[in-house]
Amino acid sequence: MTRTLVVIGHGMVGHRLVEALRERDVTGQWHVVVFAEESRPAYDRVALSSYVDSWNPDALALPPHDERVELRLGDPVREIDRERRVVRTASGVERSYDALVLATGSVPFVPPVPGRDLPGCHVYRTIEDLDGIRATVEAAHDPAKRQGRRAGMVLGGGLLGLEAANALRGMGISPHVVELGPRLMPLQVDEGGAGLLRRLVEKLDLTVHTGTSASSIERDGDRLIAKLSNGTELDLDVVVFSAGIRPRDELARAAGLAVGERGGVLVDDACRTSDEHVYAIGECANLGGMVYGLVAPGYSMAEVVADRLLGGAAVFPGADLSTKLKLLGVDVASFGDAHAKQEGALEVVVNDAVAGTYAKVVVSDDAKTLLGGILVGDASKYPVLRPLVGRAVPGDPVALIGPAGGVELSLPHDAQVCSCHAVTKQRIVDVVDSGDAVDVPSIKACTKAGTGCGSCVPMLKKLLAECGVEQSKALCEHFDHSRAELFEIVRSTGITTFSELISRHGRGRGCDLCKPAVASILASLENGHVLAGEQAALQDTNDHFLANIQRNGTYSVVPRIPGGEITPDKLIVIGEVARDFGLYTKITGGQRIDLFGATVDQLPRIWKRLVDAGFESGHAYGKALRTVKSCVGTTWCRYGVQDSVGLAVELELRYRGLRSPHKLKSAVSGCARECAEARGKDFGVIATENGWNLYVGGNGGFTPRHADLLASDVDTETLIKLIDRFLMFYIRTADRLQRTSAWIEAMEGGLDHLRAVIVDDSLGICADLEAAMAKHVDSYADEWRGVLEDPEKLARFTTFVNAPGTPDPTISFREERGQKVPVLLGIPEVAK
Amino acid sequence: MTPVCELSALQPERGVAALLPDGSQVAVFLTHDGTVHALGNVDPFSGAAVLSRGIVGDRGGVPVVVSPIYKQAFELSTGKCLDEPGTAVPVHPVRVADGVVQVGSP
Ligand code: SRM
Ligand SMILES: Cc1cc2nc3c(=O)[nH]c(=O)nc-3n(C[C@H](O)[C@H](O)[C@H](O)COP(=O)(O)OP(=O)(O)OC[C@H]3O[C@@H](n4cnc5c(N)ncnc54)[C@H](O)[C@@H]3O)c2cc1C
Ligand code: SF4
Ligand code: FES
Numbered sequence: 001m002t003r004t005l006v007v008i009g010h011g012m013v014g015h016r017l018v019e020a021l022r023e024r025d026v027t028g029q030w031h032v033v034v035f036a037e038e039s040r041p042a043y044d045r046v047a048l049s050s051y052v053d054s055w056n057p058d059a060l061a062l063p064p065h066d067e068r069v070e071l072r073l074g075d076p077v078r079e080i081d082r083e084r085r086v087v088r089t090a091s092g093v094e095r096s097y098d099a100l101v102l103a104t105g106s107v108p109f110v111p112p113v114p115g116r117d118l119p120g121c122h123v124y125r126t127i128e129d130l131d132g133i134r135a136t137v138e139a140a141h142d143p144a145k146r147q148g149r150r151a152g153m154v155l156g157g158g159l160l161g162l163e164a165a166n167a168l169r170g171m172g173i174s175p176h177v178v179e180l181g182p183r184l185m186p187l188q189v190d191e192g193g194a195g196l197l198r199r200l201v202e203k204l205d206l207t208v209h210t211g212t213s214a215s216s217i218e219r220d221g222d223r224l225i226a227k228l229s230n231g232t233e234l235d236l237d238v239v240v241f242s243a244g245i246r247p248r249d250e251l252a253r254a255a256g257l258a259v260g261e262r263g264g265v266l267v268d269d270a271c272r273t274s275d276e277h278v279y280a281i282g283e284c285a286n287l288g289g290m291v292y293g294l295v296a297p298g299y300s301m302a303e304v305v306a307d308r309l310l311g312g313a314a315v316f317p318g319a320d321l322s323t324k325l326k327l328l329g330v331d332v333a334s335f336g337d338a339h340a341k342q343e344g345a346l347e348v349v350v351n352d353a354v355a356g357t358y359a360k361v362v363v364s365d366d367a368k369t370l371l372g373g374i375l376v377g378d379a380s381k382y383p384v385l386r387p388l389v390g391r392a393v394p395g396d397p398v399a400l401i402g403p404a405g406g407v408e409l410s411l412p413h414d415a416q417v418c419s420c421h422a423v424t425k426q427r428i429v430d431v432v433d434s435g436d437a438v439d440v441p442s443i444k445a446c447t448k449a450g451t452g453c454g455s456c457v458p459m460l461k462k463l464l465a466e467c468g469v470e471q472s473k474a475l476c477e478h479f480d481h482s483r484a485e486l487f488e489i490v491r492s493t494g495i496t497t498f499s500e501l502i503s504r505h506g507r508g509r510g511c512d513l514c515k516p517a518v519a520s521i522l523a524s525l526e527n528g529h530v531l532a533g534e535q536a537a538l539q540d541t542n543d544h545f546l547a548n549i550q551r552n553g554t555y556s557v558v559p560r561i562p563g564g565e566i567t568p569d570k571l572i573v574i575g576e577v578a579r580d581f582g583l584y585t586k587i588t589g590g591q592r593i594d595l596f597g598a599t600v601d602q603l604p605r606i607w608k609r610l611v612d613a614g615f616e617s618g619h620a621y622g623k624a625l626r627t628v629k630s631c632v633g634t635t636w637c638r639y640g641v642q643d644s645v646g647l648a649v650e651l652e653l654r655y656r657g658l659r660s661p662h663k664l665k666s667a668v669s670g671c672a673r674e675c676a677e678a679r680g681k682d683f684g685v686i687a688t689e690n691g692w693n694l695y696v697g698g699n700g701g702f703t704p705r706h707a708d709l710l711a712s713d714v715d716t717e718t719l720i721k722l723i724d725r726f727l728m729f730y731i732r733t734a735d736r737l738q739r740t741s742a743w744i745e746a747m748e749g750g751l752d753h754l755r756a757v758i759v760d761d762s763l764g765i766c767a768d769l770e771a772a773m774a775k776h777v778d779s780y781a782d783e784w785r786g787v788l789e790d791p792e793k794l795a796r797f798t799t800f801v802n803a804p805g806t807p808d809p810t811i812s813f814r815e816e817r818g819q820k821v822p823v824l825l826g827i828p829e830v831a832k
Numbered sequence: 833m834t835p836v837c838e839l840s841a842l843q844p845e846r847g848v849a850a851l852l853p854d855g856s857q858v859a860v861f862l863t864h865d866g867t868v869h870a871l872g873n874v875d876p877f878s879g880a881a882v883l884s885r886g887i888v889g890d891r892g893g894v895p896v897v898v899s900p901i902y903k904q905a906f907e908l909s910t911g912k913c914l915d916e917p918g919t920a921v922p923v924h925p926v927r928v929a930d931g932v933v934q935v936g937s938p
Binding site (some may be wrong): 143477478508509510511512514515516534537538541542544545549551552553712799800801802803806808809811824 | 834835837841843844845846848849850851855857860863864874879880881882885886887888889890892893895896898900901903905915928937
């Protein structure tokens with residue numbers, strides 16, 4: 001007989017419950033009805049802050065349930081009738097249940113500050129909250145309203161407050177963080193760590209006010225004026241409350257269920273409330289006197305209830321309250337008994353003010369067991385240390401956090417590697433040993449490990465290596481090295497030919513994978529013309545003929561049109577060339593013109609005409625800079641705030657000819673309306689009133705990805721410096737054919753690490769990267785002019801060695817819409 | 833045998849195309865050890881006469897040319913496609929006499 005389960009609330013935990021139940025309830029015992037207050041299905045609230053990168057709610061989506069789950073969105077439950085076992089919703093729907101689960105989460109706590117309801121004051125919990133903040137911020141960016149820096153206040157300096165502050169920063173707002181306690185992140189971090197944390201975030205343009213709170217907020221015209229209890233007055237565009245959460249237990253109270261003294265629906269370790277038909281899970285539940293504000297304990301509760309509903313006897317296993325702050329470019333991690341509350345606990349601290357790192361481990365009184373710890377500035381040891389909590393310390397505790405990199409730690413098998421999804425080392429080893437998982441993505445698919453906060457991913461990589469799974473980085477059968485390693489080899493040895501490189505560092509004669517990759521490395525390091533000497537033999541046909549091969553063996557010609565700006569005279573030249581050589585003509589998606597259907601021997605003649613008229617190669621054929629698209633910008637557009645065309649032209653001329661692991665695209669928009677689609681580019685620039693915002697790692701193509709904001713409101717000089725560093729760092733370290741988007745995603749530490757390296761110069765290589773780019777800019781020469789001026793290179797452009805000038809008999813054209821297009825030959829009979 | 837070009841016109845590990853009297857095309861390659869190979873120039877997967885423009889290298893030590901269109905590898909000495917067993921391009925006899933490369937019919 002089918003029973004009905006009603007779930008109230010479709011947040012992360014409610015979603016997890018339904019997912020777990022549907023996975024295990026193979027015989028279909030339960031019909032599931034979910035009532036959700038929000039108008040969209042559950043989404044990844046933990047990653048809510050990343051919403052400001054793309055403003056795309058789909059990026060936060062969680063996997064949908066199957067059709068056997070009835071999901072009723074936008075219809076909150078208003079009343080529970082426990083007698084009749086019926087719930088009634090806002091729209092008047094009544095549903096009876098056999099079991100009821102409360103998964104109503106929590107609401108942000110807004111302290112009773114006068115003025116807290118004024119327009120411009122927000123909380124930070126849902127997608128709609130962030131949309132509201134964005135609307136306030138956009139109105140504040142209206143130039144008519146205000147000159148100078150925009151400012152915002154975040155009330156609350158905990159984990160969420162800092163996330164909110166970072167989100168404001170991403171929107172071009174200078175945040176003030178106001179924390180009542182004596183330090184930032186008081187729950188997770190101790191005084192020593194918080195001192196460093198404060199210094200690090202202040203470098204990022206955050207102003208921190210501790211030991212004080214807002215006493216009032218008032219509206220003054222378009223502005224909000226906040227008075228702090230210490231007398232400071234702040235002139236603001238936006239206010240965000242992030243001062244803690246309160247469990248949503250109102251339904252439970254009204255239904256007469258027991259609630260905790262400080263809120264939360266009281267449940268036992270089976271997550272059952274005082275009514276045996278009613279469960280509560282997630283942030284609305286109070287278990288053992290605790291209301292957990294993290295998702296992992298909520299997930300554990302969901303698993304417990306799914307098990308109980310199917311007749312199991314699971315109990316809540318206890319919670320791991322470890323946290324790692326994943327934003328702001330500042331690493332903060334806190335795990336286990338971080339504040340050394342346990343009797344006799346000892347603390348070992350390594351505080352390196354010069355390097356900007358703070359590390360503490362807490363051990364038992366005999367220094368034998370790891371109890372917890374705090375890491376600030378560098379949390380790279382977190383994935384190794386966290387699973388060791390409660391276990392024997394191997395050797396001297398200082399070695400765990402010592403500067404020498406610490407001891408090599410091997411985890412016990414039952415240690416939890418992924419705390420978000422409660423996955424043990426044993427489980428990972430099992431899926432790897434059985435061959436079900438061979439890399440990090442497949443481990444994620446098999447076990448869910450790594451799909452939550454992501455902080456355990458480095459550990460997953462280590463475990464793969466421990467299991468003997470080699471993550472091969474070999475370029476191909478001829479080289480055991482990755483592209484990045486080959487780049488370093490070529491750079492440091494000064495090798496200038498493929499023959500020398502393969503004889504010293506590889507084997508065999510090379511192939512279509514390593515030859516173009518090495519050709520690109522040599523070109524990035526400025527080894528003259530791509531068709532000079534032996535280099536010519538390494539190139540793909542496109543680079544070999546400096547044109548793009550088409551399906552019938554003809555080529556296309558794309559002259560560079562920097563920024564998409566072109567004079568009528570130059571347009572006419574392109575038209576005349578196309579007409580005289582009978583080329584099919586098309587405007588590309590990159591704001592330039594493509595001429596198709598040229599034969600090998602026509603190419604130099606076509607390019608002679610183009611070069612004489614002042615055109616250069618557009619590198620449409622190369623793994624190189626393609627185009628820098630632009631919008632019209634201030635010159636013409638009534639909304640433009642900077643000269644986007646001017647900048648696009650400058651950038652395209654600066655980086656033209658730059659060879660890279662994959663093609664590079666860019667765009668510049670003159671204002672936030674973003675007509676140039678800059679956030680779909682490897683590096684994109686959007687004008688602000690104060691300068692430029694730089695976005696990196698965007699991509700159209702096969703796997704579209706919006707670019708991430710790297711720096712905001714920078715001037716042109718800084719912008720170019722940052723792009724120089726970004727591109728050179730990419731060229732040096734990316735894999736073959738890895739676009740910037742995939743490169744950043746694969747990077748350990750991701751965007752934060754990238755920002756540390758190229759904005760904060762954490763590796764001290766920025767001067768070197770800039771010098772390398774300067775060398776490129778100085779040595780640039782047009783490749784097509786280089787061919788036209790060199791008879792030896794020109795000689796390659798013949799269709800037949802023994803019959804120069806004879807056209808290829810397999811090429812023919814027909815007409816379509818007034819232009820010629822290729823006639824495709826039938827595929828020939830092939831010898832078997 | 834049709835003379836197609838001087839040996840010195842060939843660049844090691846790169847091809848050239850030549851037109852034969854019957855209108856067919858050959859792709860002529862010089863490998864690094866000085867061997868000359870001639871294969872039909874038409875790529876069986878695209879129908880385009882482009883094999884001469886592919887990258888020359890080796891697969892597990894076997895000298896190959898890789899079609900520039902869809903990247904299948906063809907063995908230089910047998911014409912066999914290594915990625916799609918059963919497919920091959922014609923192999924033309926080839927010899928070098930007095931520094932001149934000569935190609936015959938398959
Ligand atoms: C001509 C053009 C289409 C058009 O008529 O508009 C074009 C044509 C080709 N694209 Fe493209 N892409 C063109 C704009 C784009 C765009 C739009 C843009 O740049 O704004 C995209 C999406 C944006 C992006 O790249 O992130 C685009 C994404 C691709 C991809 C997928 C890249 C990816 O990361 O997934 C490929 C495949 C590749 O590069 O490996 C590709 C590859 C190609 C190639 C080179 C395929 C090939 O190897 O033959 C096409 C040959 C062009 C030729 O023969 O001249 N094309 N291609 C556009 C040339 C722009 C230019 O002026 O340089
Ligand atoms: C910005 C941000 C960052 C965070 N970062 C982290 C992090 O790094 N790590 C971590 O562990 N946790 C983090 N959290 C906390 C984490 O998101 C929560 O612990 C988790 O979402 C709790 O899930 P839940 O399902 O219990 O509650 P919620 O996700 O709040 O879901 C409850 C749902 O129930 C709905 N609801 C309420 N009442 C009713 C009703 N009467 N009828 C119908 N529906 C109702 C609500 O509208 C809501 O959609 C973060 C939270 C935020 C806001
Ligand atoms: S992005 Fe802005 S400045 Fe550029 S064309 Fe669009 S509206 Fe105008
Ligand atoms: S610990 Fe968060 S995803 Fe694994």
